[in-house]
Amino acid sequence: xxxxxxxxxGSFRLSMLLNDTRYRSLTLQAIAAIxxxxxxxxxxxxxxxxxxxxxxxxxxxxxxxxxxxxxxQRLIEYTSQSTNLKAAFVGILNTLLVAFLACxxxxxxxxxxxxxxxxxxxxxxxxxxxxxxxxxxxxxLIWILIIYGIMTVVMPAPRAFRGEDAEAxxxxxxxxxxxxxxxxxxxxxxxxxxxxxxxxxxxGWLVAxxxxxxxxxxxxxxxxxxxxxxxxxxxxxxxxxxxxxxWFLPLIAFFIITGLAFEIPELKGFNFKGGIxxxxxxxxxxxALSIYTGAFIAENVRAGIQAVxxxxxxxxxxxxxxxxxxxxxxxxxxxxxxxxPPLISQYLNITKNSSLAILVGYxxxxxxxxxITLNQTGRAIECIVLLMxxxxxxxxxxxxxxxxxxxSTKLKER
Amino acid sequence: MSDTSANAxxxxxxxxxxxxxxxxxxxxxxxxxxxxxxxxxxxxxxxxLAFVAIFLILSNTMPWVINGIWDAPTLAACREILDGxxxxxxxxxxxxxxxxxxxxxxxxxxxxRPALAFAMLFVAFxxxxxxxxxxxxxxxxxxxxxxxxxxxWGGPIVNPILALVGLIVGYMVFVRLEKTSFAMAMGAGVxxxxxxxxxxKVIGSDSAIFSIGYLETVPSRDLGGxxxxxxxxxxxxxxxxxxxxxxxLGRQSSMPLIKYVCVIFIEFIRGVPLITLLFVASVxxxxxxxxxxxxxxxxxxxxxxxxxxxxxIAEVVRGGLAALPKGQYEAADSLGLDxxxxxxxxxxPQALKISIPGIxxxxxxxxxxxxxxxxxxxxxMVGMIRGPILAxxxxxxxxxxxxSFAALLFFVVCYGxxxxxxxxxxxxxxxx
Numbered sequence: 001x002x003x004x005x006x007x008x009x010g011s012f013r014l015s016m017l018l019n020d021t022r023y024r025s026l027t028l029q030a031i032a033a034i035x036x037x038x039x040x041x042x043x044x045x046x047x048x049x050x051x052x053x054x055x056x057x058x059x060x061x062x063x064x065x066x067x068x069x070x071x072x073q074r075l076i077e078y079t080s081q082s083t084n085l086k087a088a089f090v091g092i093l094n095t096l097l098v099a100f101l102a103c104x105x106x107x108x109x110x111x112x113x114x115x116x117x118x119x120x121x122x123x124x125x126x127x128x129x130x131x132x133x134x135x136x137x138x139x140x141l142i143w144i145l146i147i148y149g150i151m152t153v154v155m156p157a158p159r160a161f162r163g164e165d166a167e168a169x170x171x172x173x174x175x176x177x178x179x180x181x182x183x184x185x186x187x188x189x190x191x192x193x194x195x196x197x198x199x200x201x202x203x204g205w206l207v208a209x210x211x212x213x214x215x216x217x218x219x220x221x222x223x224x225x226x227x228x229x230x231x232x233x234x235x236x237x238x239x240x241x242x243x244x245x246x247w248f249l250p251l252i253a254f255f256i257i258t259g260l261a262f263e264i265p266e267l268k269g270f271n272f273k274g275g276i277x278x279x280x281x282x283x284x285x286x287x288a289l290s291i292y293t294g295a296f297i298a299e300n301v302r303a304g305i306q307a308v309x310x311x312x313x314x315x316x317x318x319x320x321x322x323x324x325x326x327x328x329x330x331x332x333x334x335x336x337x338x339x340x341p342p343l344i345s346q347y348l349n350i351t352k353n354s355s356l357a358i359l360v361g362y363x364x365x366x367x368x369x370x371x372i373t374l375n376q377t378g379r380a381i382e383c384i385v386l387l388m389x390x391x392x393x394x395x396x397x398x399x400x401x402x403x404x405x406x407x408s409t410k411l412k413e414r
Numbered sequence: 415m416s417d418t419s420a421n422a423x424x425x426x427x428x429x430x431x432x433x434x435x436x437x438x439x440x441x442x443x444x445x446x447x448x449x450x451x452x453x454x455x456x457x458x459x460x461x462x463l464a465f466v467a468i469f470l471i472l473s474n475t476m477p478w479v480i481n482g483i484w485d486a487p488t489l490a491a492c493r494e495i496l497d498g499x500x501x502x503x504x505x506x507x508x509x510x511x512x513x514x515x516x517x518x519x520x521x522x523x524x525x526x527r528p529a530l531a532f533a534m535l536f537v538a539f540x541x542x543x544x545x546x547x548x549x550x551x552x553x554x555x556x557x558x559x560x561x562x563x564x565x566x567w568g569g570p571i572v573n574p575i576l577a578l579v580g581l582i583v584g585y586m587v588f589v590r591l592e593k594t595s596f597a598m599a600m601g602a603g604v605x606x607x608x609x610x611x612x613x614x615k616v617i618g619s620d621s622a623i624f625s626i627g628y629l630e631t632v633p634s635r636d637l638g639g640x641x642x643x644x645x646x647x648x649x650x651x652x653x654x655x656x657x658x659x660x661x662x663l664g665r666q667s668s669m670p671l672i673k674y675v676c677v678i679f680i681e682f683i684r685g686v687p688l689i690t691l692l693f694v695a696s697v698x699x700x701x702x703x704x705x706x707x708x709x710x711x712x713x714x715x716x717x718x719x720x721x722x723x724x725x726x727i728a729e730v731v732r733g734g735l736a737a738l739p740k741g742q743y744e745a746a747d748s749l750g751l752d753x754x755x756x757x758x759x760x761x762x763p764q765a766l767k768i769s770i771p772g773i774x775x776x777x778x779x780x781x782x783x784x785x786x787x788x789x790x791x792x793x794x795m796v797g798m799i800r801g802p803i804l805a806x807x808x809x810x811x812x813x814x815x816x817x818s819f820a821a822l823l824f825f826v827v828c829y830g831x832x833x834x835x836x837x838x839x840x841x842x843x844x845x846x
Contacts, residue, residue, distance in 0.1 A: 025668065025669045028669060028672075029669050029670075029671040029672065032669075032671055032672055032675075033671055036675065043702045046701065046702050046703060046704055046705070047701045047702060049704075049705050050700070050701045050705055051701065053705055116460075119457075119460070120449075120450070120453065120457070121450065121451060121453070121457050121460050121461060121464075122450035122451060123450075123451055123460075123461055123464045123465070124460050124461070124464050127464055127467070127468070133829060134825065136828075137778070137782075137824065137825045137828035137829045137832070138782070138821045138824050138825050138828070139782035139783070139785045139796075139824055140782070141782075141785045141786060141788070141796055142785065142796065142817055142820055142821050142824065145796070145800070145817060146814075146817050146821070149813045149814070149817065153813055352686070352687035352688075353687065355687040355689045355690065356689065356786070356789075358689070358789060359789060366687070366689060366690070370690065370693055374693075374697070380693075380697040380698050381698055381701070384690060384693050384694055384697070384698055387690050387693075388686045388690050391685060391686045391687055391690065392682065392685040392686055395684070395685035395686075396681075396685065
């Protein structure tokens, strides 16, 4: 004889806040909320008291005041009379520049080393694992300093290029590797935009990028058309020549029309003039980040390739698919699903580690806003809050992209 | 036909022919070379390129290393001994050895104290890292933080002893009350520990008891060199482990308030570079303490690095928690365990085992990141090299020897840790 009793109904008693699991979480959260509020109040109160005691206040008007310092490496116009806000903006662009360059280079190093580490050549795979272990186990800070040392101590000074029997010679006659940086030929548009004189190079490059984007969509249309025809008839039309033409012809035509010419750097006075200067700090931070993060990416790539089981390749060849199509249709899509998420988080790491540029004097946002501006104005709280906000926004954007990718490639389970 | 066949056979071999040796190119080193280095044209090209690369690297570095001078007072004297030949001036390492390890301000006659603390570190870590050692050694591990604090910073021995007694009393109260309620035991433990800690205020600083076991005090700002890296690494990893686990559990919590506080904290910390957090430690964190408390830079840096690595450890542990099959949670519930018991006895042991490789990665990364404190003008190993040593007139310009040494030191430690973690993974593997 069992009697099933109904669960107790109604009648809420105060003791249930402690003993009933349905209500206990409310109690705990209330306690947590009170503690949190108290902690925040305590910290805020301390900040206010301290600031009052020191006669400080929170004020962002310093951003509008002239910065009063020069920035060597910059992407936009800037003088020492520009505002602190503009200095911060120059820094942001520099951060994004070095992060972008390092992401590309690190991916190249990483894919290269990761694939070679799986090579059946014993010597090469051992060399690559030595590369990975050495670079992963030594702080990136030391790598930055070492590469900066190579750039500034080993490279010849510009004056070594002077004279009849100079100690140093220009590389292929067009670039100079000096201890102040690397000078490479700079492309210039000699016609049309050059004569207009308004942001000539800038507009020219924007148009070139626009053309490239058009080519991308054009190429995709051709590929899709080929797939459609293949699905309808079983025969895939050759697309290589058309694609090459779509990618290169418009760009070459544009360059010929605008008269693209390269300005070669020349030694004038104590330094090289003309062309593009890539400063030693930029090179140090760029290469150090790439080669350091490349070691991590190599491990991701290796894991991704090994994650695709051999049966997949064998099944694909049993279906009669050709080897290069097996790679692009069967192996790569599955490997990329494993590789891309950690790759994106490595990109995030590169962006965050680029803040170490302050160490070698590269004017990124940490060095301008968090370094010189902070020291000159003494506005520690404001500068650091803005700095963190910037990095936070970048991180959130990159994580959002990663989530989008993960959702789009997720295994669709039913 | 068949009856004639027996006579038709002239010769029948009664034993098998001994196997003849394989051709020279199908066995031994030749075959190995063929399979592993010269298997096809592309592979052979790769091998040759690799050999060229190895030759270039070795031919450029080996003379430099082998000709190295280990004994010279200054760079100029060292260059004189070298007399124009290629060679390293490792003399800077032997001459500045103490500075590289202890910083330039730690009192010379007290080097034995951090050295002893460092040696004891191995004893303290051994039972944590290797399970086969006698469990009683864990008692020393528990005592170690207090001994190390006393050795490195000095001061009366009463302070660390009081701190230790406070902890023990708190723990005993916790054990006594644990049966009734986990939360209540926790609260009572914390309160009783705090009571003991406040005793030192009651005694008064001029009491005779403070002269017992007095070591000369060394202020935190005098710490430096590789010692500082080790101290920051060990302290911050140990402190951030419990904090990270708590954050991970909080993030998995069903209570929205706690969950979102943890999510916001973790995502905020993970979104900003460590260097900005160190800036916070050096110029901003002081504002958050009561006026006049003057918390020193070392502690502020420890706080920020701990928060930083706790957020990363939390994400790793969360991965471990998520990887546990749901059945484990349900089984714990069905046994009638409450949340604290289920987490402590069922969930965490398994989740932590899964997250060991990730946690070790974070620990190695954190140890490497301790070099960043040189940016906020603390003189750790890299700070010492960039500051006092490279700037001194004696050793101005001796660049590669110092950085190679620093790189070697970090490599040995980090590589050692990662090898340990691989050993541990194999050791803990329960699958077949």
